[in-house]
Amino acid sequence: MRQTFDIGDLVKVEHPQGKSGIVIEKVLINAHMLNPEHQLWHPEEYNCKVQFLHSSQSSWVRAKWLKHLSKIKQ
Numbered sequence: 001m002r003q004t005f006d007i008g009d010l011v012k013v014e015h016p017q018g019k020s021g022i023v024i025e026k027v028l029i030n031a032h033m034l035n036p037e038h039q040l041w042h043p044e045e046y047n048c049k050v051q052f053l054h055s056s057q058s059s060w061v062r063a064k065w066l067k068h069l070s071k072i073k074q
Contacts, residue, residue, distance in 0.1 A: 003041050005048050005063050008072035013050060015065040023066075024058065025049035 005011060009023045026048045033039050043063040050066075051058040 001038055001040060003046070003063075004043050005066055005068070006072055009068060010070040011048070011050060011066045012069055013061050013065055014067050019050075019052050019055075020069060021050040021052040021058070023048045024051045026063070 003026065005023055005026065007023050007026065010020065011023055012018065012020045026046055028036055028041065028046050030045065033041075041063075043066075046063050047060045048063050048066060049058055050061050
């Protein structure tokens with residue numbers, strides 16, 4: 001199931017630094033869901049690994065701190 005933030009989305013980190021990047025991975029904070037691939041995740045329930053633009057740096061960021069710049073289309 002597609003989530004609010006998916007791999008390939010262009011995002012801006014709103015807290016704390018305000019950098020832009022691309023979501024390259026996502027993971028649930030708690031593995032309490034029975035079928036996570038078939039459920040919608042709340043933005044407070046998962047982290048996204050963001051590869052920052054114009055940098056070799058990437059970082060795990062709470063989904064609730066992200067804002068879409070562009071959503072990937074499938």
